[in-house]
Amino acid sequence: MPARLDREAWRARGDSLPAVLRGLVRPVRPAAADGARPGDRLRRRLGELSGPARLGALLDLVRGSAAAVLGHADPARIDLDRGFLDAGFDSLTALELRNQLIQETGLGLPPTLLFDHPDPGRLARHLLAELDGGDHSGILAELDRLAVTLDTADGDADTRRRVTARLETLLSKWRDRPEPGRPNAEPAEPADDDELFALIDHELGLS
Known part of the structure; x- marks a missing residue:
């Protein structure tokens, strides 16, 4: 039946919104109190880790973000080696996940991200490589942030x-x-x- 939807009220409820309705609104991300830019918190966290723990942190990020986009309460429902398309992603939800990862990482990620890196394991390894950035990671990280700013x-x-x-x-x-x-x-x-x-x-x- 036709109905008027108060999306702003739904959006304000954040994670308490029933999963069946989450696909109809985009959650509001509060601005960081310390003025941190997208990706700063993640980079600080990765800087405290080493070896496999760095990749593990990004796997948790990818699975948690993917679960949120699909409306799953438990990130464990996102299998590490199962393709995103097999898990239920389509072009719209793939773009939504890419946008969430931009906010979390501060990287300039292409709209084809999930098609170029089609499962959580490969996507996490790609993000790690992008965040490391080789010998010029500082410059490239700043360019990534600039790219996000210009894009929006x-x-x-x-x-x-x-x-x-x-x-x-x-x-x-x-x-x-x-x-x-x-x-x-x-x-x-x-x-x-x-x-x-x-x-x-x-x-x-x-x-």
């Missing part, structure tokens, strides 16, 4: 021009830095708007 920003035309100009300046300075062993390398040409955002889309997986 809704600025006016003036703000977009100012942000674009700032990004162009930073990218030009980065490109002008000589490569190791090539102190007299020719500086690169400044990027135009299309090149800059194409770079962000391609390198950070937002296309």
Whole structure:
């Protein structure tokens, strides 16, 4: 029967909302009291762990997030080696899980995440590799956070021009830095708007 749904009231109930209704609303995530950015808490936790415990923490994150998206109270219902599609995910719930993991990790994750890494084990290993980031993890982590910000920003035309100009300046300075062993390398040409955002889309997986 037709009915008017008060989604804001449902959303405010958070985890107390019956599982059958959770797919109709997106939960509100409270802002961190200390101003922490997405992924900071997870990175601090991983920094306190070593070896298999780091992967175990990410497996718990993936299974817990997947269970919440599917409306399961117990993350143990998400088998480690069972594919997400076999577990009941479709394109919409796959995107919802990807969005939750962006909030938890601060990474710029592509919409095809669950199709590229089709079970919890492979997805957790991928997240660990992305969070480790090799020798330049700090720089890459900041770019991941920037990618998330740009992906969700809704600025006016003036703000977009100012942000674009700032990004162009930073990218030009980065490109002008000589490569190791090539102190007299020719500086690169400044990027135009299309090149800059194409770079962000391609390198950070937002296309």
